[in-house]
Amino acid sequence: MSTTTSRLRLYRFASPATFYPLAGKLVPWFAAVAAILAAWGLWLGMLRAPTDATQGDAYRIIFIHVPAAWMSMLLYVVMAFWAAVGWAFNARLASVVARAIAPTGAMFTFLALWTGALWGKPTWGTWWVWDARLTSELILLFLYAGYLALVSAIDDPRRADRAGALLAIVGSVNVPIIYFSVVWWNTLHQGASVSPAAAPKMAAIMLQAMLLMTLAFWAYAFAVIFVRARAIALERDNDANWAGAAVGRAHPQSEATT
Amino acid sequence: MSTTFAVLVARDLRLAARRRIDAALPIAFFTVAVSLFPLGVGPEPQTLRQIAPGVVWVAALLAAMLSVTQLYATDLADGSLEQMLLVPDARLAIAAAKAASHWLVTGLPLVVVAPVFGLMFDMSGEAIAALVASLVLGTPVLSLLGGLGAALTLGLRSGAVLLILIIVPLCIPALIFGAGAVAAVDAGQSARGHYSLLGAVVIFTAVLAPIATAAALRIATE
Numbered sequence: 001m002s003t004t005t006s007r008l009r010l011y012r013f014a015s016p017a018t019f020y021p022l023a024g025k026l027v028p029w030f031a032a033v034a035a036i037l038a039a040w041g042l043w044l045g046m047l048r049a050p051t052d053a054t055q056g057d058a059y060r061i062i063f064i065h066v067p068a069a070w071m072s073m074l075l076y077v078v079m080a081f082w083a084a085v086g087w088a089f090n091a092r093l094a095s096v097v098a099r100a101i102a103p104t105g106a107m108f109t110f111l112a113l114w115t116g117a118l119w120g121k122p123t124w125g126t127w128w129v130w131d132a133r134l135t136s137e138l139i140l141l142f143l144y145a146g147y148l149a150l151v152s153a154i155d156d157p158r159r160a161d162r163a164g165a166l167l168a169i170v171g172s173v174n175v176p177i178i179y180f181s182v183v184w185w186n187t188l189h190q191g192a193s194v195s196p197a198a199a200p201k202m203a204a205i206m207l208q209a210m211l212l213m214t215l216a217f218w219a220y221a222f223a224v225i226f227v228r229a230r231a232i233a234l235e236r237d238n239d240a241n242w243a244g245a246a247v248g249r250a251h252p253q254s255e256a257t258t
Numbered sequence: 259m260s261t262t263f264a265v266l267v268a269r270d271l272r273l274a275a276r277r278r279i280d281a282a283l284p285i286a287f288f289t290v291a292v293s294l295f296p297l298g299v300g301p302e303p304q305t306l307r308q309i310a311p312g313v314v315w316v317a318a319l320l321a322a323m324l325s326v327t328q329l330y331a332t333d334l335a336d337g338s339l340e341q342m343l344l345v346p347d348a349r350l351a352i353a354a355a356k357a358a359s360h361w362l363v364t365g366l367p368l369v370v371v372a373p374v375f376g377l378m379f380d381m382s383g384e385a386i387a388a389l390v391a392s393l394v395l396g397t398p399v400l401s402l403l404g405g406l407g408a409a410l411t412l413g414l415r416s417g418a419v420l421l422i423l424i425i426v427p428l429c430i431p432a433l434i435f436g437a438g439a440v441a442a443v444d445a446g447q448s449a450r451g452h453y454s455l456l457g458a459v460v461i462f463t464a465v466l467a468p469i470a471t472a473a474a475l476r477i478a479t480e
Binding site for chain 2: 139142143145146147149150153154158159162163166167169170171173174177178181182184185
């Protein structure tokens with residue numbers, strides 16, 4: 001008996017009608033946590049952490065760069081996971097969440113590349129090197145772009161969800177192969193190149209600031225993804241009664257065509 | 259399953275033989291694209307020799323991506339794809355047969371004409387041999403992944419550009435090891451490691467891509 005009730009509770013949140021108001025309540029909390037942690041992390045990182053002996057103040061960009069790079073990779077895996085769940089179990093909300101994750105993941109990938117370029121100019125003397133990490137992060141951006149382009153090109157949401165899920169799964173299977181091929185290509189072509197791994201060991205306060213920024217980005221991702229998932233769920237269930245009630249529509253059926 | 263495969267490959271080859279100009283278009287594209295590089299980069303033999311493997315490989319990749327959009331499109335348009343899919347458990351055979359016939363019609367001719375471009379780019383005999391060997395191993399990957407992209411983008415607006423965007427990142431390992439084999443031979447090293455890795459990519463893709471393509475066909479025609 002207890003197993004059936006717990007299973008019921010779990011499935012309850014897979015219904016857009018339950019998810020919509022719950023996510024709506026959670027969004028301000030995640031947004032507030034993101035703002036507080038980001039303010040704390042930036043204060044520690046920008047004002048309290050000591051200036052680096054070799055890199056000067058330019059290193060401070062890692063407090064945004066490294067968490068953004070982590071999030072970009074994590075979100076691709078999370079997106080592929082929810083897309084696969086949505087496809088395998090016909091769980092509509094999982095597919096909605098997968099599609100809501102993609103733009104945020106692409107944004108973090110772009111942010112990681114952009115801040116990396118800003119760091120590279122004063123430190124390496126160049127905006128871009130064809131380093132293995134930079135190249136594979138760029139390819140990750142292409143994978144996000146391909147997913148976004150594919151799901152937006154398909155009008156039927158069911159087909160879009162499934163095609164996107166297949167592409168995300170194929171992409172995540174390929175990510176390690178692409179990464180190692182790029183590493184190998186890089187060592188073959190460049191010899192001893194500059195590497196972010198060569199940075200000096202990190203002080204505790206720097207690590208603290210970086211972890212705070214990671215948690216802030218995490219909370220931000222939750223807030224933004226929930227806002228986007230709510231909008232997609234509402235749009236898809238336009239004719240459903242819960243959607244009508246959510247936007248304060250008196251007669252959802254009669255207004256569904258407008 | 260194997261009969262379905264053989265029948266479909268024979269059918270696609272017969273269709274290609276009856277539309278010879280259509281079948282020759284990817285080779286024409288490849289020829290024009292490769293010929294543009296000396297005009298853009300300059301005729302110095304040293305530079306050309308250095309960029310030749312990458313140029314030939316990138317042109318082969320783009321020729322495969324551009325031609326693969328037609329792989330399922332014509333069959334979808336005249337309704338024969340739906341008839342094929344009515345055969346029980348035939349999706350995997352269809353996916354494998356389509357990729358195989360694409361390679362026979364597009365990939366194999368690329369392998370055959372590649373040595374001519376090797377000569378035009380002043381490559382050494384050993385480098386040309388390595389180029390042919392890497393293309394023999396690598397072009398099936400392009401056909402297999404291209405088939406997946408063609409099935410995913412079946413009947414979509416701007417399907418051709420979309421296919422290039424979603425499939426090219428997946429082809430990067432084949433490009434790296436394929437062009438890398440030639441560069442290694444040019445530098446006087448052994449290309450055996452490149453061939454092994456390229457072979458591993460081929461086996462991996464040959465096992466998994468038809469399964470993914472079959473799933474994509476089901477998604478697209480449901």
